[in-house]
Amino acid sequence: MKNKSIKIILYLILAIFILFCTLVGFFVVRDLGQEDDLRNNIKELNEMFSKNDLDVKKINKNLKTYVTTEENLKLEKAVKKYYKDAFSLVLDINYVLTDKKITSLLNKNNVLNDMPDFTYSKNYIEKTKQTINKSIEDVKSFQTQNNLMSYYKDENLDSYYKDLYIELTSMFNYFGDSKSYETDMNELIKQLDAINDILNFLSENYGSWVIVDDTYYFEDDNLLKEFKRLLSKVEYNNKEEYSYESTKY
Numbered sequence: 001m002k003n004k005s006i007k008i009i010l011y012l013i014l015a016i017f018i019l020f021c022t023l024v025g026f027f028v029v030r031d032l033g034q035e036d037d038l039r040n041n042i043k044e045l046n047e048m049f050s051k052n053d054l055d056v057k058k059i060n061k062n063l064k065t066y067v068t069t070e071e072n073l074k075l076e077k078a079v080k081k082y083y084k085d086a087f088s089l090v091l092d093i094n095y096v097l098t099d100k101k102i103t104s105l106l107n108k109n110n111v112l113n114d115m116p117d118f119t120y121s122k123n124y125i126e127k128t129k130q131t132i133n134k135s136i137e138d139v140k141s142f143q144t145q146n147n148l149m150s151y152y153k154d155e156n157l158d159s160y161y162k163d164l165y166i167e168l169t170s171m172f173n174y175f176g177d178s179k180s181y182e183t184d185m186n187e188l189i190k191q192l193d194a195i196n197d198i199l200n201f202l203s204e205n206y207g208s209w210v211i212v213d214d215t216y217y218f219e220d221d222n223l224l225k226e227f228k229r230l231l232s233k234v235e236y237n238n239k240e241e242y243s244y245e246s247t248k249y
Contacts, residue, residue: 078155116206118199194233
């Protein structure tokens with residue numbers, strides 16, 4: 001009888017152990033599956049960022065949709081808070097990068113409407129430069145290690161998730177590193193300054209040039225040469241903006 005009782009107890013212990021291992025295995029498999037789901041979701045989000053035409057609605061939908069549960073959900077919330085702030089920075093500078101008004105500041109209609117002082121155009125250039133400079137500083141702050149880990153700390157995540165959190169947030173590479181981003185943006189500022197120099201030249205020499213059929217005409221060769229020199233510093237994204245020539249009259 002005693003041996004039978006011991007066997008029953010051993011069977012119960014074995015059954016409990018098997019049940020425990022099964023449950024542990026289930027949760028491990030489920031967590032690993034959710035981690036893969038989250039990886040794929042963040043990968044898809046970054047692919048959206050890389051497109052020339054940002055689908056704002058689709059990106060926002062992704063940021064508001066969760067594909068995990070429980071502890072994994074805390075991780076996902078931390079990661080998506082990071083990406084939400086990143087997207088805000090992307091939108092700020094993307095507005096400048098896709099702004100066709102910048103490349104139209106020297107076209108006939110704008111020049112004729114804004115001369116001789118070009119107040120609107122110069123103010124527009126200055127505001128755009130301020131936006132770019134602010135973006136440079138914001139990106140620097142955003143890319144610091146302290147800021148990166150602040151989202152992780154705010155969710156009080158277990159240390160188990162630290163490597164995965166870094167992996168998922170490191171997928172974001174829209175700006176590159178802050179130094180290369182600053183270099184690229186400073187080049188854009190140079191383009192704006194080049195346009196501003198042309199506007200100053202046209203304003204200072206107002207009365208010595210005219211526009212006829214989209215062509216600039218200057219009263220002497222020196223003005224013509226200086227205009228061409230200034231114009232050569234402007235690199236347009238839209239080649240249609242090259243629709244005029246400088247010609248002496």
